[in-house]
Amino acid sequence: MTTQNMATDHKSIIQRALTALVATGDVDALAPLLREDFVHHRPDSTSSTKAEWLDAVRAALVHLGGMQVEIQHLLAEGDHVVMHSRRRLPGAGPGIAVVDIWRIDDGLIAEAWEIIEPVAQAAAHLTWWEPADQ
Template sequence: MTTDNKNIVQGALTALVATGDVDALASLLSDDFVHHRPDATSKTKAEWLAAVGAALVPLGGMQVEIQHVLADGDHVVMHSKRRLPGAGPEIAVVDIWRLDEGLIAEAWEIIEPVTQAAANLTWWESADH
């Protein structure tokens, strides 16, 4: 099951990036899919697919380099580096996916611009120290 879940997640990202086809991704999401954000907002399947579709236009040609894919039971964690074409900024992304009966049921995503990583390592320090 763990290997199958990894293959489903990798296949979803590969299909999306290679084709830009949100419909190919839609078939891999459960009807009650929820996408969670760090700011405590969430999106339904339809809302998230619409947001992904809207982002694909300005992100066309984005390069995705998968660094790690780890699976434990029904959860898959993917760490990737992504870059826009040309001299676009590089971002580090950690996605956590929960699968249920072969479909992606939930997703969490953390995105960090690589150039800001050092500043984020000292987030607990006050600005006036």
């Protein structure tokens, strides 16, 4: 398999996972696409196992049903896929920008990293290093 074919295959795995989740709301459809030793990493240095992450996604969908996902970029190199998306709740609900990084191993998702930023707060985050007004 060429590097280009591998990247295309890895992107298709992520697209299938996202479609299974967003289109159907069926969290259990994600499980076969994840390795048993899957780890989800958060920016605060916490991580969750496959079962913990699936439970968290299941709980979030109670509040996020009908969420619209617009993929801005989907890039693959080696065993990693990066997806930049904008997501919003139905009816002009709050929007977020999300960057997901996925690592693929033997055709399954082995690890995921996720950064989420509320779009309405993006301007304030441009100067994160400045001290807050007191």
